[in-house]
Amino acid sequence: xxxxxxxxxxxxxxxxxxxxxxxxxxxxxxxxxxxxxxxxxxxxxxxxxxxxxxxxxxxxxxxxxxxxxxxxxxxxxxxxxxxxxxxxxxxxxxxxxxxxxxxxxxxxxxxxxxxxxxxxxxxxxxxxxxxxxxxxxxxxxxxxxxxxxxxxxxxxxxxxxxxxxxxxxxxxxxxxxxxxxxxxxxxxxxxxxxxxxxxxxxxxxxxxxxxxxxxxxxxxxxxxxxxxxxxxxxxxxxxxxx
Numbered sequence: 001x002x003x004x005x006x007x008x009x010x011x012x013x014x015x016x017x018x019x020x021x022x023x024x025x026x027x028x029x030x031x032x033x034x035x036x037x038x039x040x041x042x043x044x045x046x047x048x049x050x051x052x053x054x055x056x057x058x059x060x061x062x063x064x065x066x067x068x069x070x071x072x073x074x075x076x077x078x079x080x081x082x083x084x085x086x087x088x089x090x091x092x093x094x095x096x097x098x099x100x101x102x103x104x105x106x107x108x109x110x111x112x113x114x115x116x117x118x119x120x121x122x123x124x125x126x127x128x129x130x131x132x133x134x135x136x137x138x139x140x141x142x143x144x145x146x147x148x149x150x151x152x153x154x155x156x157x158x159x160x161x162x163x164x165x166x167x168x169x170x171x172x173x174x175x176x177x178x179x180x181x182x183x184x185x186x187x188x189x190x191x192x193x194x195x196x197x198x199x200x201x202x203x204x205x206x207x208x209x210x211x212x213x214x215x216x217x218x219x220x221x222x223x224x225x226x227x228x229x230x231x232x233x234x235x236x237x238x239x240x241x242x
């Protein structure tokens with residue numbers, strides 16, 4: 001198949017889209033719109049349809065979604081603030097809206113991770129945005145998705161509540177960075193990863209000293225991970241574990 005892949009990155013802060021080739025090179029500019037809140041399924045489908053209306057030809061669709069997704073069906077969507085997402089068949093409904101092309105949906109941090117990892121050793125991708133997204137890879141293979149965002153970290157609060165965008169605005173950059181340093185230390189203690197990659201819209205506010213195995217990566221590269229959903233990666237022919 002030589003026609004492009006439409007990649008859509010749905011985040012709590014913004015929705016981005018571009019057409020890619022199979023290697024992840026962007027064939028179009030990356031378009032971006034702000035994510036409204038709340039954002040129920042019908043509204044999101046309308047926004048994605050409008051955003052991609054003038055895109056060049058594509059015959060496959062890749063979607064990164066901010067929650068747990070299993071076989072194209074949404075199980076959680078806390079950062080979109082709508083209960084209508086629960087058990088919603090996003091892959092099927094988006095395919096219908098955009099020409100009935102085959103569509104694959106995985107967690108947004110998982111999709112972004114494919115564009116950022118080196119493919120060697122144990123790598124953790126962290127997306128700092130509305131919440132605290134994570135993806136784990138071992139030698140380039142995507143591991144089963146873990147919702148660390150909803151795991152308690154401190155003061156009885158989850159990573160999302162402790163380090164999300166709302167908290168950053170409330171407590172300011174200095175305290176937020178102190179909390180981020182704690183989170184990174186915990187990830188290193190728990191996983192001993194070869195590297196941690198920090199991305200997402202709020203990575204630009206990171207000012208704390210980072211561990212030697214941690215670096216900030218460009219948010220703009222993330223959407224290129226959509227190409228990986230259509231390459232020969234072992235975990236992806238069936239996406240039932242995401």
